[in-house]
Amino acid sequence: MRPVLILASQSPARASLLTRAHLPYETVVSHVDEDAALAEHGPLSPSDTALLLARAKAEAVASLEIAEGRVVLGCDSVFELDGESYGKPYTADVAVERITAMSGRKGTLHTGHWLVDRRNGESHGEGAISSADVYFSEMSREEITNYVATGEPLQVAGSFTLDGRGSVFIERVDGDPNAVIGLSISTLRDLLAARHVSPSHWWRPTPQPTTS
Numbered sequence: 001m002r003p004v005l006i007l008a009s010q011s012p013a014r015a016s017l018l019t020r021a022h023l024p025y026e027t028v029v030s031h032v033d034e035d036a037a038l039a040e041h042g043p044l045s046p047s048d049t050a051l052l053l054a055r056a057k058a059e060a061v062a063s064l065e066i067a068e069g070r071v072v073l074g075c076d077s078v079f080e081l082d083g084e085s086y087g088k089p090y091t092a093d094v095a096v097e098r099i100t101a102m103s104g105r106k107g108t109l110h111t112g113h114w115l116v117d118r119r120n121g122e123s124h125g126e127g128a129i130s131s132a133d134v135y136f137s138e139m140s141r142e143e144i145t146n147y148v149a150t151g152e153p154l155q156v157a158g159s160f161t162l163d164g165r166g167s168v169f170i171e172r173v174d175g176d177p178n179a180v181i182g183l184s185i186s187t188l189r190d191l192l193a194a195r196h197v198s199p200s201h202w203w204r205p206t207p208q209p210t211t212s
């Protein structure tokens with residue numbers, strides 16, 4: 001039986017968070033062009049950017065036939081430092097520059113969530129942001145270049161991971177740590193509750209067909 005939840009994301013970290021919570025899901029990547037989605041809008045705050053992109057991803061997948069009768073979750077994570085939005089650094093030079101600016105300081109990781117409920121012939125969308133302040137320890141130039149050389153920070157929003165090597169440099173998180181990684185499970189619970197669904201329903205063993 002297909003899981004009710006579709007995760008509209010290519011992110012292994014987001015998938016892992018659902019798996020660890022024993023929440024069954026199917027992954028359908030949205031292939032949303034994030035720059036094009038943002039170009040339609042004027043300047044947005046980092047949190048509004050995350051919510052808009054989460055919505056674009058969820059709606060792109062929710063429009064597919066595979067989403068009929070199911071619930072689709074899209075997410076997007078944006079790192080805020082000094083009021084500026086940062087996504088993935090992609091290159092080592094950009095990662096070194098950004099991590100150098102973060103050293104010894106506090107940034108905020110905003111993760112947008114958008115849920116589209118396509119059950120019962122409807123299509124109801126609702127979103128929420130989960131933001132967490134992240135406090136970084138002082139990092140030496142050598143530590144930064146050694147971290148960037150691993151390649152880990154290049155493909156993650158904010159150029160660091162909380163659940164990987166980046167944890168060496170994180171002193172404190174104020175907020176949902178899962179939101180830092182990319183998907184706040186408690187925010188998903190709240191969005192599902194608004195649609196009269198509890199993730200705990202999915203822990204029940206699926207009734208096995210009786211052999212007559």
Ligand SMILES: Nc1nc2c(ncn2[C@@H]2O[C@H](COP(=O)(O)OP(=O)(O)OP(=O)(O)O)[C@@H](O)[C@H]2O)c(=O)[nH]1
Binds near residue numbers: 029077155
């Ligand atoms: N493992 C880990 N990944 C992180 C962390 N912070 C951000 N990320 C990842 O960085 C990526 C942020 O880029 P997004 O554009 O939101 O998502 P994406 O990876 O492109 O995947 P889509 O959902 O398909 O757009 C996500 O995959 C996040 O899971 C972290 O602390 N740990």
